[in-house]
Amino acid sequence: MMETEQVWTEKYRPRRLSEMVDREEIVKRLETFVKTKNMPHLLFVGPPGTSKTTSALALVYDMYNGNVSGNYIELNASDERGIDVIRSRVKEFARSVPLGEVPFKIIILDECDSTTEEAQQALRRTMERYSNTTRFILIANELYKIIEPIQSRCAVFRFSPLPDNAILERLKEIATKENIKYEEEALKMIVEKSEGDMRKAINFAQGAAAIEGAITVKSVKDFIGYAGIGKIDQVFEKAFHGDLEAAINTLNNLLYNEGIPPREIIREIHKNIMQASFSSQEKADVVSMLADVEYRVRSGGDPEIQISALLAKISMLPSEKRRKQS
Template sequence: MRGSDAGTPRLSWQRLHPGSLPPRRHVSRQSNPQQQRRHRIDRGAVVRGRYREICVRVEKYRPQKLDDLISHKDILSTIQRFISEEKLPHLLFYGPPGTGKTSTILACAKQLYKEKEFNSMVLELNASDDRGIDVVRGPVLSFASTRTIFKRGFKLVILDEADAMTQDAQNALRRVIEKFTENTRFCLICNYLSKIIPALQSRCTRFRFGPLSPDQMIPRLEHVVQQESIDINPGGMKAIVTLSSGDMRRSLNILQSTSMAYGKVTEDTVYTCTGHPLRSDIANILDWSLNKDFTTAYKQILQLKTLKGLALNDILTEVHLLIHRVDFPPAIRIGLLIKLADIEHRLASGTDEKIQLSSMVAAFQAVRDMVVSEAS
């Protein structure tokens, strides 16, 4: 017998006693599967709709036109001129994540092609999914080498995260770009320009997308807050902008996750949701490190770190910002910053966090002793 539903025992009993079956209810047996299927469809639609509502807010507010983009106006004006003069070159967009690289080229594509011809004229690939030479010899070559019968102009290939492509794949792509320039334009998108081979760089017009400024991010965040009816205060908005570091995508994700987790978006809920230490926690860490003995300070910081699940790297980042507000003598501040940089470097190398935490406390204890000795 499979499962434990109500129909299973009846089926087994029917097989054993075929002559004593009760009258069949044909209508019920024929209609139930349809009703169940309709119920599954309705329920699935609700679940999918809710999932789409939650998960696609970054895509929902992605700019659809070049005029909707909020930054890099000099780059946009240059690209707009290329499009209007029908002289779009191969493009290479590079810069940190969430700065508008993909949104810019997608807006260009929507301006170049009508909706019904978009899929036949644009090939969008994420190079990190398949980073080997096969993706160049397969879908890229196949798409670039064919022409459309009823459409004049060039096709567009968008390779996102191109810096993840292998050396062989990039060399193969160079030849494809050379061979099909008349028929196809390429746009390479990457975070690190140094990971793109010089031969590809020389074949593209390069544009650097820098981090967005708070003045550019806040109006867009306020628009999303208004559209989604999110409860947020000025402290929460400032915390989102600070933690996102010019990454618009990250700021929208922080806004969404915090509002869904806590309802109200404040400075404390933003820092808690992202796992960053609160300002009050950093003030306590600095106070313990400078005013208590080594053992007590270490134990209290370790207890706080364990209780709130904080990463030492995040603590170092926030401590670094706070150090500049403390009235240390310049020479002492410089020495402390160098020691903290060494700790961060060792953390990146995979050393034990507890050992590096003790090193951080020791650095502050040494600073305290130096300040006291200078004062006396």
């Protein structure tokens, strides 16, 4: 039932390179590939919502002139089944000849920076082995997390946050197409809150519009309060204020009811720790425990038990502080 709702980010995702918003430099280079019907392996790097996947999909679309099916696959490097599955899928995919005038197929591999170095080494060999029939578009948020040998085999494209006016224009365009009224102030607020992340901006707009059928300052505030990652912040907050049981209950809710991946929870707790009013020594202690927790969870440790122990540590720190003061 939920899925019947069309998500605007998908509905208004540019199909062709010529429809892309901003990103002129990148589009120009990608269009050259289309013209010459050739391209190297590509590596798209940049923060979320900066058109990486859209560019990759649009490039594929233009490259095959809309005749995309069977000519490309999208894989996710961080998928739990790991690099072996990717390798076998690549192998299978690369075996057949592409349809159309282009002599290669394209593999879009997302979240490359969330894999281990080992997995990246394996990926590198896979890329080499099949490069005569397939080209890779690797997508990552951070370049430093990609090993050198992969970087050196790819043409690197850097995607920066979108300028405010580009997002504002895009929001207005979508609102007009959707026939939804908006307050100028509300859109500006969305732009400000989304920090150059186009996807976030469009999601905010759609959420806000769902409330009263119009994008108003109030509806924007309402939606932003609802969405986001505030729930994980609560886990930290509760532990920080010493209410360990409540923190663990909230954690369980996130893990088992909301189905939030443990890795994301750990990531958010990390952000919270860095901003919290711990002393440097305490921060160092908690962060090294956090690193351990992340390692353990990735090695198959139980997320609830491991994160609970971390929360217990956080929950007793402030009291320790108080004791020192008195």
